[in-house]
Amino acid sequence: MNPKCKTYNRKKIIVIFGCCFVALLVLVGRLVKLMVFESEYYQELADDLHERERSIKAARGKIIDASGNVLATNRTVCTISVVHSQIKDPETVIEVLCKELELPEDTVRKRVEKRSSIERVKTNVEKEVGDRIREYQLEGVKIDEDFKRYYPYGSLASKVLGFTGSDNQGIIGLEVVYDSYLQGMNGTILTLTDARGVEIADAGEERVEPVSGNDLYISLDYNIQLYAQQAALKALEQKQATYVSILVMNPQNGEIYACVNVPEFDLNDPFTLNTDMDTTGLSEQEKQDLLNQMWRNQSINDTYEPGSTFKVITAAAALEKGVVSLNDTFSCPGFRIVEDRKIRCHKVGGHGGETFVQGIMNSCNPVFIDIGQRVGVEDFYHYFQQFGLLSKTGVDLPGEAATIMHKVENIGAVELATISFGQSFQITPMQLATTISSIINGGTRVTPHFGVEIRDEEGNLLKTLQYEKREGVVSKETSETMRYLMEQVVAEGGGQKAYIEGYRIGGKTATSQTLPRGTNKYISSFVGFAPADDPRVLAIAIIHNPQGVYYGGTIAAPVVQDIFSNILPYLGIEKEEVVSDEET
Amino acid sequence: MASPNTAKRAKKQGKEPFDYSLMLIVLGLVVFGLVVLYSTSAYNGQVKFADKAYYLKKQFFATSLGLACMYAVSRIDYHKWERLAVLGYLMSIVLSTAVLFFGDEYNGSKRWLSLGPISFQPSEFAKVAVILLLASVISRRVRKMTSLWQMFLVMLVILPIVGLVGTNNLSTAIIIMGIAVILVFVASPKYFQFIGMGALGVGFLAIFLSVESYRLERLAIWRNPEEYEKGYQTLQGLYAIGSGGLFGVGYGNSMQKLGFVPEAQNDMIFSIVCEEFGLLGAIIVILLFLLLVWRLLIIAMHVTDLFGCMIAVGIMGHIMIQVILNIAVVTNTIPNTGITLPFISYGGTSVLFLLSEMGLALNVSRHVTYS
Secondary structure: OOOEOOHHHHHHHHHHHHHHHHHHHHHHHHHHHHHHHOHHHHHHHHHHHHEEEEEEOOOOOOEEOOOOOEEEEEEEEEEEEEOHHHOOOHHHHHHHHHHHHOOOHHHHHHHHHOOOOOEEEEEEEEHHHHHHHHHOOOOOEEEEEEEEEEOOOOOOOHHHHOOEOOOOOEOOOHHHHOHHHHOOEOEEEEEEEOOOOOEOHHHOOEEEOOEOOOEEEEOOOHHHHHHHHHHHHHHHHHOOOOEEEEEEEOOOOOEEEEEEEEOOOOOOOOOOOOOOOOOOOOOHHHHHHHHHHHHOOHHHHOOEOOHHHHHHHHHHHHHHHOOOOOOOEEEEOOEEEEOOEEEEOOOOOOOEEEEHHHHHHHOOHHHHHHHHHHHOHHHHHHHHHHHOOOOOOOOOOOOOOOOEOOOHHHOOHHHHHHHHOOOOOEEOHHHHHHHHHHHHOOOOEEOOEOEEEEEOOOOOEEEEOOOOEEOOOOOHHHHHHHHHHHHHHHHOOOOHHHOOOOOOOEEEEEEEEOOOOOOOOEEEEEEEEEOOOOOOEEEEEEEEOOOOOOOHHHHHHHHHHHHHHHHHHHOOOOOOOOOOOOOO | OHHHHHHHHHHHHOOOOOOHHHHHHHHHHHHHHHHHHHHHHHHHHHHHHOOOOHHHHHHHHHHHHHHHHHHHHHHOOOOHHHHHHHHHHHHHHHHHHHHHHHOEEEOOEEEEEEEOOEEEOHHHHHHHHHHHHHHHHHHHOHHHHHOHHHHHHHHHHHHHHHHHHHHHOHHHHHHHHHHHHHHHHHHOOOOHHHHHHHHHHHHHHHHHHHHOHHHHHHHHHHHOHHHOHHHHHHHHHHHHHHHHOOOOOOOOOOOOOOOOOOOOOOOOHHHHHHHHHHHHHHHHHHHHHHHHHHHHHHHHHHEOEHHHHHHHHHHHHHHHHHHHHHHHHHOOOOOOOOOOOOOOOOOHHHHHHHHHHHHHHHHHHOOEOOO
């Protein structure tokens, strides 16, 4: 009843089998391609998928001041990430992260819903916030603890210390210059994980331990910086100035004790402007410009016309050339005619007849025009070079501004006259402080600096930082004379307001107009040092755009006096017995 | 009914033929399947049910039941099924309809009927039902099979089940269609009609694909799985295969099974076979399947009556289509569609009916005459 199988049925079965054989052969070919020729490619992709390389951030080295105070250190912060495959309840995760991290919902949603092995949501989250998120016990949310740079004193020396970016790299200040010492080596943990990101227990992890960065010991002293900052803030407020810069340094070796530029900014929040300015409506570029402005260290990054404080340098050049002696007499009718210009002295009626010493004490412009002419353009320029005025100081902070000076061939009589009393060119406050240091310290050009030593975590000395010194900038005699002259300025001349009873203090005042002229904005400054016979500390105070009285001798000298009266005892400089020679 | 009995008696005079090599191959595949299944599913079992052997236990139970069925079916004269073929087919239609209404949904498809702790996939039963039905129908009207119209009528018979299964499970519908096409092809003496039909099928497929944009998207994912989120499964399978290299990472050492290949114990299990046993292992598995198909071919070629031949061809087609499509999907040779690998992929109903089919084939082998 049942029909039999025919030959054509059998043939067709063989055809079917043949098709099957060919298909399987093709698939084997495909497997060979995947497993032999493309094996490496897929293996690599698969390894990337399985391996979790977790970076262990190295602790950045501390910055420690001259008294052992830690000015920059690290604090534990958290990095919040999401592991896509582990998230069970994305909506709750998004809600919680939005709330705790204060991020807009679409930002968080994008991260949470991205199909990647691990996605970072936010870094540098405060530890308390991280702990709070951890308490929700959300699946798929990872909280990794990490280090963040922390500045215990907030804005203190902000423009000197600088800060770091989220990648632990210095952005401004000492953090940039000493980055290579401060930065440690990040470690890594290489683990295998399953798709949920759970580490596989017996896979064994490769671990490279992080190496902590080294500590930087600096000459800046917390207490001196704090005194100087208080004095600067007082002046800033009283005189309604734009900013006030104060530099305190050791004129013998160039160590900087304090570098204040108020208003400072909060190093723990460096991307927020320190003014209440409304930045809405500003472009990113404009905002960045404002930040850059806020971060400027005016003592180093900006130049100004030094004005009368520069007379110290003119005097030193003239003394060095031997074209003036202390008892030379000059006469000041209140102006000098130079070529076709009438250059006024600040005292309208003139100082009349005066000696060179009196000329300095009076800060008399005609006297300095005269001695500038005696030195002559060529030699003046030569002395600038010798004093180091035309090159940068080499201070260990980034972005030092260069001196802006006339070319020697462009200096005519008028330019020579104005240079003599510190106008028509620009230098940085740091340059002025350094040059005056070299003139009063016996003639050694020092390199101003903050960095002193590099030590490892345990405090073992790794490196003592060396700085260039150049002897013979001026002769010992010239140096001694200059100290005497500047002491006279404070004792009896224009710098009397810097006088502290019991101390021998040298100094020079200055009042210069800001550029461009005619805006009636002034820069009032004073440079002082103590003790006058053996200078151990030099301070310069610069008040930009003070309101009301703007004479350096009146408003800047008291600032230095205030600082000196605080720090001289602190530095162990003893008061001398008061020898009253005013009666003579 | 007289002729098969006489044939049987004739054979009994000598040694009763029985395809032991087919049985050994099947047992080999079943054991290998369980071993691989344990390795592949241990992680998922641990994660979802806190029991590494969760899937193995269920599969082991189904396999034991399947082996019992295989033995029983191999002892029952396959001609007895001919009378039950229509009934079985109607039952499969009822069950496939029932699943549409009472089925358990899993991963978005209703494919399971639950009865207490036991769940059952009617589409697996439908395959066997279709093989038996078509073997019966074709062997009755084989003389008319030369006409295109008759071939069409035969296909029409299975359209209800293809439609029913296809609503939830396109892949199985394709397999059923494939089996039907093979059976009709073998039954017909013509060749050219099939070439025409093949061309028609390709054209139909092209229209089918372009009507719905998501089907075209499937094609795009197939070309560049890296660029699509839905290419994830395919890509993970490729990672697993590529990681295997020549000799594999060794049994139990697959990384991709740790949740990277989603539900690695199901459709994508071959990728884990590749990862753990390498190209060599993969080729051995393919060879085992080829041997299985070869044994079924031998049975189909040597059984004298057309009904038995059609059963053997149907089973051969079933195994063949599933193996080829599964490996093609896993290797991203064709676009992704859910097809399990016979005997190896996890699935109780599947292994139960596969083993029953093997029992059927073994019984057919008892009626073989070697000339």
